[in-house]
Amino acid sequence: MPRTHMQITPIVTNAPSLTERAIEAVRDAIREGTLVPGELYSVYTLAENLGVSRSPVRDALLRLAETGVVRFERNRGFRVIMPGPEELVEIFAVRLALEVPAAGRAARAAVSHREALRAASAELQDAVDADDEALFMLRDQRLHGLILALAGNNLVRQTIENLRDAIRLVGASTAEKSRTLQGIHAEHTPIVEAILSGDGPGAAAAMAVHLRETGRLLAREAARQEGEGRDADALWAALID
């Protein structure tokens, strides 16, 4: 029989494993405050709440532990980790080192995907207009991811993606209060413009401005929260510039 081409959409092999679903569930729980940083939890009870066995939950938490979102304590339980000012400064040092050149490279990338970039930027503006912070965070992440994708280095993209994970805990909870969503988005605009007009150095510079601004703010907020007169700016100066 000739293998005639059938016009059928193939089954989406999208079946997310229980482990992956558990990862998302934990992330959501952290965002919504169901899981509080510092508190001790157990795989046992978490698995029960999720309605699955301990195995996939444990696997999920181990993967989250790998990226520093949670930490296991032997025979005690696990905790959600709130990144302190040191961690945040370190994270932004990495982001600056990787995302700034990536923005420049994205400006030189093929024009084919530029439309997607424009769309992502517009969608971000929509989130601003709707004043939906959760949506904003999501689309902000997508925009940054898109720029990294344009730059063409998957490893960089994946690395940054993991870091952003840790940030959202702080970002969503506190620090963004000092800036309006409109203010943050205003910082991306020049990045997007520069990329669209093929201006590599301009895109890199704009990205640097944006990341420095965001990073400093988050680090200061984290320092204040930890009290003890932690000096975020000193940490910043030691690792950046």
Add this chain to the structure above:
Amino acid sequence: MPRTHMQITPIVTNAPSLTERAIEAVRDAIREGTLVPGELYSVYTLAENLGVSRSPVRDALLRLAETGVVRFERNRGFRVIMPGPEELVEIFAVRLALEVPAAGRAARAAVSHREALRAASAELQDAVDADDEALFMLRDQRLHGLILALAGNNLVRQTIENLRDAIRLVGASTAEKSRTLQGIHAEHTPIVEAILSGDGPGAAAAMAVHLRETGRLLAREAARQEGEGRDADALWAALID
């Protein structure tokens, strides 16, 4: 009670879990060729060979999968992944972005740990003299790790450490043949010298030279191995410089 400083070495909670031991065992097995890239293996048999149950072995492999050393195939088994030229170029793009500024920062770091740096360099020379490639790789890794430690960003250190993991598969097996150990070590010397003399820009430049040289070589070797006229230099140009 005044918290007097006690000169007691704290209890070494050094008990490495079975999972961690399994990770090391797998790494060793890959290095020694017991586990061949591309071949299908099962957690079942591997666990049996290691003399432990499947759980810690599975955990270990999942963590290695996270860093791209192995890949699982549902209901089939797992494979050791040999990084191709694309991956290698991406890895070195990251290393350049992170390690070059780190070298510069290390030069400005506290003088206190400089002695360790000198020692690490000397030990590397010893490995060269003994013509012991395995030992060389280990100490080379330690030297790079030390420089990153001096730079003060733990996140960077950990990130690079993970990447080097993937590299050693290629490095140990093939590519280093084109350079003598002495030749490689000759590239670090100016890095170490510059750091010791506090010359930040010089250290950064020397590190850049070293990483470019190494990366190009590994990428070309990987491209040759994959055949098909893969052009490593084109990939390199697209992501670096």
Add this chain to the structure above:
DNA sequence: TAACCATGACTAACATGTTACAGGTTACAT
């Protein structure tokens, strides 16, 4: 009051059982 110890509740880490599915093989119809 304070140091000590037994004991019980709870946990991660590890071990073992179970299941659904991917992919090869084989028997068979055409």
Add this chain to the structure above:
DNA sequence: ATGTAACCTGTAACATGTTAGTCATGGTTA
């Protein structure tokens, strides 16, 4: 010969069982 469908094997993913260790508590002693 060739496509096909039933069957078989081996596996990851998931579920459940076991163990050793941590910590809180409360009772006991000095």
